[in-house]
Amino acid sequence: MSSSTIGFICIGLMLFMLAIRIPIALTMAIAGFVGFAWIIAFDPAMAILESAPFETLTNYNFSPIPMFILMGVLASRSNMSNQLFSGARSLFGAWRGGISLAALMSCGIFSAISGSSVATAASMSRVALPEMRKHGYADSLATGTLAAGGTLGIMIPPSIALLLYALITEQSVGDMFMAGLIPGLLGLVLYCVTVTVLVRLKPELAQPGEATSLMQKLAGLKGLLPFTSVFVIIIGGIYLGLFTPTEAAAIGAFCTLMIAIQRGMRWTGFVDALKETLVTSAMIFFMILGAEIFGFFLSVSRISFELVEYVDALNLSPFMVLFAVLVLFMLLGCVMDSIAMLLLTVPVVFPLIQAAGFDPVWFGVVAVITVELGLITPPVGMNVFVIKAFAKDVSIGSIYKGVMPFVLSDLVRLALIIAFPVLALGLV
Amino acid sequence: MSGFARLVDAICRGMLWISAMMLTAMMLVVLADVITRALFRLTDGSFDLTFNGGIELVRFALLFAILYALPWCVDRSQVVVDLFTENLSDRSKAVLDTLCFAGYTLLALGMSIRFWHAVESSHFSGETTQDLMFPMSYIFVATLIGTAMLALRSLMLTGSQIGKVMGCKA
Numbered sequence: 313m314s315s316s317t318i319g320f321i322c323i324g325l326m327l328f329m330l331a332i333r334i335p336i337a338l339t340m341a342i343a344g345f346v347g348f349a350w351i352i353a354f355d356p357a358m359a360i361l362e363s364a365p366f367e368t369l370t371n372y373n374f375s376p377i378p379m380f381i382l383m384g385v386l387a388s389r390s391n392m393s394n395q396l397f398s399g400a401r402s403l404f405g406a407w408r409g410g411i412s413l414a415a416l417m418s419c420g421i422f423s424a425i426s427g428s429s430v431a432t433a434a435s436m437s438r439v440a441l442p443e444m445r446k447h448g449y450a451d452s453l454a455t456g457t458l459a460a461g462g463t464l465g466i467m468i469p470p471s472i473a474l475l476l477y478a479l480i481t482e483q484s485v486g487d488m489f490m491a492g493l494i495p496g497l498l499g500l501v502l503y504c505v506t507v508t509v510l511v512r513l514k515p516e517l518a519q520p521g522e523a524t525s526l527m528q529k530l531a532g533l534k535g536l537l538p539f540t541s542v543f544v545i546i547i548g549g550i551y552l553g554l555f556t557p558t559e560a561a562a563i564g565a566f567c568t569l570m571i572a573i574q575r576g577m578r579w580t581g582f583v584d585a586l587k588e589t590l591v592t593s594a595m596i597f598f599m600i601l602g603a604e605i606f607g608f609f610l611s612v613s614r615i616s617f618e619l620v621e622y623v624d625a626l627n628l629s630p631f632m633v634l635f636a637v638l639v640l641f642m643l644l645g646c647v648m649d650s651i652a653m654l655l656l657t658v659p660v661v662f663p664l665i666q667a668a669g670f671d672p673v674w675f676g677v678v679a680v681i682t683v684e685l686g687l688i689t690p691p692v693g694m695n696v697f698v699i700k701a702f703a704k705d706v707s708i709g710s711i712y713k714g715v716m717p718f719v720l721s722d723l724v725r726l727a728l729i730i731a732f733p734v735l736a737l738g739l740v
Numbered sequence: 741m742s743g744f745a746r747l748v749d750a751i752c753r754g755m756l757w758i759s760a761m762m763l764t765a766m767m768l769v770v771l772a773d774v775i776t777r778a779l780f781r782l783t784d785g786s787f788d789l790t791f792n793g794g795i796e797l798v799r800f801a802l803l804f805a806i807l808y809a810l811p812w813c814v815d816r817s818q819v820v821v822d823l824f825t826e827n828l829s830d831r832s833k834a835v836l837d838t839l840c841f842a843g844y845t846l847l848a849l850g851m852s853i854r855f856w857h858a859v860e861s862s863h864f865s866g867e868t869t870q871d872l873m874f875p876m877s878y879i880f881v882a883t884l885i886g887t888a889m890l891a892l893r894s895l896m897l898t899g900s901q902i903g904k905v906m907g908c909k910a
Binding site for chain 2: 330331332333334335336337338341342345358359361362365366369370371372374375378379382555558559561562563565566583586587589590591592593594595597598599647648649651652691
């Protein structure tokens with residue numbers, strides 16, 4: 313049997329295991345191990361069980377992951393959401409739809425620091441949802457804003473998804489972060505435009521809030537300062553070449569720890585934050601380990617070469633290849649966690665994209681935006697379920713209805729970045 | 741048996757504490773590295789507190805921060821696709837979970853066997869780390885403890901899931 317046939321059988325085995333609720337990390341590890349042992353031999357496959365975990369877990373390039381996660385957990389536990397929201401609200405709250413804009417703005421900053429879409433949606437819902445409902449916002453707009461706002465963090469650096477993509481495809485982490493900055497901010501701007509257009513077309517969706525004085529606005533800006541400064545230090549440091557991503561992560565985590573202590577975090581809170589960080593990091597590293605073992609198998613199976621040759625024989629234009637890959641991402645994104653999906657699919661489709669002549673950094677941005685859509689699209693849409701937990705009386709259908717204009721906005725952003733790659737590559 | 745399971749859980753909790761310390765150490769080592777290098781540059785080399793082996797310390801801190809958290813997190817940090825199985829009965833889900841933990845047991849057992857060989861070979865060769873000249877055999881022993889505990893805890897969880905399938909109390 314040819315190695316590529318074995319490869320396809322093992323991928324089939326992996327998909328079957330995924331469908332029967334075996335964890336993604338384990339399915340990749342088992343399919344990778346079995347496939348490698350089948351193609352090469354059992355003993356070399358056993359050797360992978362030593363080299364994959366040891367090389368992965370002692371890889372310096374992976375060290376920013378737990379530190380960025382720690383930074384996010386510390387920020388979440390230091391009442392950041394309240395301060396960000398009240399700061400942004402003092403700036404925009406008086407406008408029609410202004411509380412939605414304030415929620416989006418705070419989601420953007422919160423998710424950039426926390427790096428977790430679900431944590432952003434949960435934290436900001438706790439703070440912003442009652443305010444929006446109190447001011448007569450339609451359920452669809454209020455919940456849709458928060459579900460969509462939570463997704464901003466996957467693109468605005470420092471982003472774990474961009475970092476992992478960089479490591480899988482051997483791109484510079486700094487370049488990936490820089491490439492994500494404008495598309496991330498563009499996403500925030502387009503979401504704000506979406507809210508503005510929605511309330512213009514249907515004024516009944518939102519009422520204006522109370523006006524604030526200049527002093528209140530300045531006080532609000534002061535509240536935004538600490539966390540925005542951490543973000544600026546990290547991104548500025550990487551952009552100016554002052555820090556490596558690992559150093560930026562350590563500095564970011566330490567600065568956030570100082571802010572958290574200044575806001576009352578004590579020993580127990582710090583220990584809890586460490587535990588939460590480790591549980592999340594373990595989840596990601598389980599998947600990275602599985603992906604590493606799977607990667608060994610992919611390289612000997614020659615599946616990627618076969619795929620490239622097959623697509624070559626079809627004489628498809630590069631954009632048709634890209635379109636097919638993005639449709640695959642969108643479909644998988646509907647049923648799978650975004651990080652897991654990147655780890656699972658990028659090693660397979662990346663050679664296709666390279667063969668089609670696309671820039672790997674640009675494709676990373678496009679891939680992450682597409683994956684991000686899965687967080688707010690049916691049937692799984694994690695963020696939608698998080699919002700539902702905070703708004704039990706609002707139907708899932710109503711939340712999805714509220715989210716749809718933002719999905720449209722994401723598709724516009726995706727089209728803009730595909731049409732104008734400079735939006736992603738301008739700062740690289 | 742439940743006493744043994746409690747002991748394994750307690751050891752895994754202890755390892756999580758070590759993980760937490762390693763994570764904190766990793767952050768502090770990187771900070772110290774950045775600060776000492778900055779001071780060195782700012783004072784044109786007259787104030788030199790820079791140290792060798794920072795990268796190596798971070799690499800091994802990462803290894804133990806993650807590896808020692810895995811046994812505690814094996815049932816807490818998994819991502820599954822629940823689309824086709826969410827309507828299954830609890831018993832059917834327990835059967836699938838049994839397969840999952842048995843899989844982790846075998847995987848971690850395989851890793852442990854390989855790290856056992858790595859301990860032996862590095863002990864005989866006297867291999868050390870590149871910067872700090874720390875014996876690799878010690879690092880492999882510590883790694884072996886992590887993978888062995890992952891295998892053991894996964895085995896305990898497999899047993900507990902089998903108990904659920906058979907209708908016994910966990």
